[in-house]
Amino acid sequence: xxxxxxxQKERDPGQLVQVKSWxxxxxxxxxxxxxxxxxxxxxxxxxxxxxTVIAIMETPGKPRQYKIHKPLAEVKQTDIVGLxxx
Amino acid sequence: xxxxxxxxxxxxxxxTGFLGSGKTTLLNRILTENHGKRIAxxxxxxxxxxxxxxxxxxxxxxxxEMNNGCICCTVRGDLIRILxxxxxxxxxxxxxxxxxxxxxxxxxxxxxxxxxxxxxxxLQLDSVTTVVDAKHxxxxxxxxxxxxxxxxxxxxxxxxxxxxxxxGELDQLEARxxxxxxxxxIYRTKNAVVEMDKILNVGGFDLDRAMEVDPQFMEPEYxxxxxxxxxxxxxxHELVLQEGPDPTMKVALVxxxxxxxxxxxxxxxxxxxxxxxxxxxxxxxxxxxxxxxxIALNLTADExxxxxxxxxxxxxxxxxxxxxxxxxxxxxxxxxxxxxVVEREFKPDHEHDDEVTSVGITTPGDLDPDRxxxxxxxxxxxxGLDIFRMKGILSIKEQPNRFVFQGVHMLFDGRPxxxxxxxxxxxxxxxxxxxxxxxxxxxxFEACLV
Numbered sequence: 001x002x003x004x005x006x007x008q009k010e011r012d013p014g015q016l017v018q019v020k021s022w023x024x025x026x027x028x029x030x031x032x033x034x035x036x037x038x039x040x041x042x043x044x045x046x047x048x049x050x051x052t053v054i055a056i057m058e059t060p061g062k063p064r065q066y067k068i069h070k071p072l073a074e075v076k077q078t079d080i081v082g083l084x085x086x
Numbered sequence: 087x088x089x090x091x092x093x094x095x096x097x098x099x100x101x102t103g104f105l106g107s108g109k110t111t112l113l114n115r116i117l118t119e120n121h122g123k124r125i126a127x128x129x130x131x132x133x134x135x136x137x138x139x140x141x142x143x144x145x146x147x148x149x150x151e152m153n154n155g156c157i158c159c160t161v162r163g164d165l166i167r168i169l170x171x172x173x174x175x176x177x178x179x180x181x182x183x184x185x186x187x188x189x190x191x192x193x194x195x196x197x198x199x200x201x202x203x204x205x206x207x208x209l210q211l212d213s214v215t216t217v218v219d220a221k222h223x224x225x226x227x228x229x230x231x232x233x234x235x236x237x238x239x240x241x242x243x244x245x246x247x248x249x250x251x252x253x254g255e256l257d258q259l260e261a262r263x264x265x266x267x268x269x270x271x272i273y274r275t276k277n278a279v280v281e282m283d284k285i286l287n288v289g290g291f292d293l294d295r296a297m298e299v300d301p302q303f304m305e306p307e308y309x310x311x312x313x314x315x316x317x318x319x320x321x322x323h324e325l326v327l328q329e330g331p332d333p334t335m336k337v338a339l340v341x342x343x344x345x346x347x348x349x350x351x352x353x354x355x356x357x358x359x360x361x362x363x364x365x366x367x368x369x370x371x372x373x374x375x376x377x378x379x380x381i382a383l384n385l386t387a388d389e390x391x392x393x394x395x396x397x398x399x400x401x402x403x404x405x406x407x408x409x410x411x412x413x414x415x416x417x418x419x420x421x422x423x424x425x426x427v428v429e430r431e432f433k434p435d436h437e438h439d440d441e442v443t444s445v446g447i448t449t450p451g452d453l454d455p456d457r458x459x460x461x462x463x464x465x466x467x468x469x470g471l472d473i474f475r476m477k478g479i480l481s482i483k484e485q486p487n488r489f490v491f492q493g494v495h496m497l498f499d500g501r502p503x504x505x506x507x508x509x510x511x512x513x514x515x516x517x518x519x520x521x522x523x524x525x526x527x528x529x530x531f532e533a534c535l536v
Contacts, residue, residue, distance in 0.1 A: 013204075013207055016203050016204055016207070017204075020204070032171065034166050034167045034169075034170035034171070035170075036161075036166050036201070036202045036204075037202065037203050037204065038152070038201050038202055038203055039203070040152070053152060055150070055152070055166075057150075057163055057166055057167050057170075060148055060163065060164065060167075061148050061163065063150050063163055065152065072203070
């Protein structure tokens with residue numbers, strides 16, 4: 001089946017909630033702060049085939065954006081903690 | 087694709103339209119109608135207030151761009167925040183309406199529902215509904231990107247304030263809108279009065295319903311908009327026109343075997359060739375003959391009358407570049423009106439290149455997944471900014487189920503659908519966007535067929 005077509009749909013709602021919770025915890029976010037997580041795919045040579053993009057929508061107009069060069073399903077808590085020290 | 091009832095996703099309607107189009111009238115109507123739904127409204131002008139059982143929450147347009155090497159998309163940061171907070175009160179409503187400002191670009195709003203993984207799980211974009219002021223839209227449709235995009239993105243379009251324009255003007259407007267967005271459902275309204283089931287839970291993103299497209303849209307494009315077959319005697323005839331939108335109109339008059347649809351159909355392809363020939367200009371007062379030549383009627387005189395010379399009685403087909411109604415064109419024989427026995431309208435091909443148009447592709451056969459993958463990846467990377475919406479049903483080689491997809495700019499959502507179950511396998515796609523090259527899209531797609 002189509003790799004491109006399937007990639008956006010290979011989502012695990014449990015993992016999504018888990019990663020959002022790691023983000024809130026690692027960045028010490030209040031409950032009101034929205035965290036957006038999506039997977040972007042790239043087919044160009046040299047680009048990671050799929051990456052997880054995390055946007056923290058804390059200050060209006062100034063979202064903080066982070067990328068992890070792996071699919072959401074493979075994101076670990078250490079990856080998230082790593083973002084806070086970068 | 088419409089899985090609202092199955093997994094408890096909240097349906098969302100995005101309401102767009104220029105200031106004064108009647109958008110707020112429609113919203114108020116939706117809020118006061120007895121449809122039994124508790125609606126949360128997100129709009130730009132107000133703070134958070136309660137309207138009976140409904141929630142109204144203010145939003146400030148905040149565009150947020152995300153990109154990597156291949157994909158660039160803009161989403162509405164304000165919407166993400168508001169929707170995120172709204173979903174914490176999920177038990178308070180069962181429908182969401184997002185009202186945008188008159189000048190809002192619907193692209194980032196629609197992309198927001200495709201971008202965030204959690205939002206895709208919990209919300210279902212039901213439709214983009216655009217309210218159009220039937221009288222004043224002409225001031226914007228040619229020079230406002232926002233007006234064109236609001237029409238292009240729509241699943242449902244209300245032509246509102248129809249009491250301020252004539253039936254002919256409405257037909258002209260509807261034809262123009264249809265040429266931009268062939269997939270939208272169009273309703274004509276006064277004071278935004280429309281049945282709620284035309285607006286709420288319409289399943290604009292439900293592929294089976296979305297693909298119920300005007301069959302004319304799936305036809306190839308022609309260099310003429312109309313043809314009619316007349317039974318003409320040897321007597322003198324006259325073609326009479328009024329001033330219209332263009333100073334000339336190309337026509338071709340050809341003999342056909344009989345006055346039937348089949349005879350008209352048989353004449354179409356040869357006349358397409360005639361329309362690719364050099365044209366012969368004919369001024370008012372001149373004589374039109376069934377010569378099989380391309381004639382450009384000069385329509386700049388005060389009296390637009392052309393003699394029609396028929397040497398042998400029989401059936402004759404007149405093909406016209408524009409619809410005769412645009413010039414009130416009529417044929418007279420011995421002073422009496424002669425009506426066509428059969429007539430047919432054609433999809434025109436003379437839109438300007440930079441206009442918003444729809445391209446539909448329908449073809450039987452199975453697709454090679456690898457080739458399709460490469461083609462669509464490349465297409466979205468190179469043309470995604472110009473592709474506002476795309477939807478389709480695909481037949482993938484060796485897959486028992488239909489594959490349905492839709493996209494907004496570079497974002498794409500596809501999934502296996504119900505089984506084909508013996509039904510003839512086919513592919514049907516629609517692209518709506520700017521600068522779309524019909525030939526390139528069609529050839530690119532057909533190259534993916536096994």
